[in-house]
Amino acid sequence: MFATARLAGIMAAKRTASLIPLCHPLPLTHIDVNLEPDPALPGVRIRAEVRCVGRTGVEMEALTAVTVAALTVIDMAKAADRWMTVESVGLLHKRGGGAGL
Numbered sequence: 225m226f227a228t229a230r231l232a233g234i235m236a237a238k239r240t241a242s243l244i245p246l247c248h249p250l251p252l253t254h255i256d257v258n259l260e261p262d263p264a265l266p267g268v269r270i271r272a273e274v275r276c277v278g279r280t281g282v283e284m285e286a287l288t289a290v291t292v293a294a295l296t297v298i299d300m301a302k303a304a305d306r307w308m309t310v311e312s313v314g315l316l317h318k319r320g321g322g323a324g325l
Contacts, residue, residue, distance in 0.1 A: 225297065225300045225301065226268075228296060228300065229257075229259055229270075229294075229296040229297045230257045230293060232292050233255075233257035233289035233290065233292050233293030233296070234255045235292075236288045236289050236291070236292035236293070237252065237255045237257075237272065237274055237285040237288055237289040238255070239288075240284050240285045240288045243288060244288070250276045250278060250280060250282060250285065251277065251278060252274060252275070252276050252282065252285060253275050253276050253277055254273065254274065254276075255272070255273070255274050255285075255289065256272065256274075257270065257271070257290070257293050258270070258272075259293060268294070270290045270293050270294055270297075271290070271316070272285075272286040272287075272289035272290045273286065274286040274289065279320075281320065283315050283318055286315070287313060287314075287315065291310065291313055294310040294313070295310065298310070
């Protein structure tokens with residue numbers, strides 16, 4: 225299940241421009257999506273790292289990757305728990321881009 229969700233997240237990052245209005249397509253050079261079960265929740269922690277060479281940020285691509293990976297987990301596990309939720313999607317770190325951070 226995690227391999228499928230990881231692949232969905234990677235594919236989503238590549239298609240962010242077609243999903244979000246006014247978001248322009250970017251030449252992404254690196255996409256990594258990691259899913260780890262977290263028994264303390266219980267749930268899954270999902271992280272995405274996205275990079276590109278251009279002078280723009282890729283935070284929307286990373287957030288899209290995480291969200292679609294989470295939705296894929298829900299779709300594949302809904303028979304076990306149909307009340308699962310996606311919570312706390314946010315940016316943890318940003319470097320580069322137009323703001324020069």
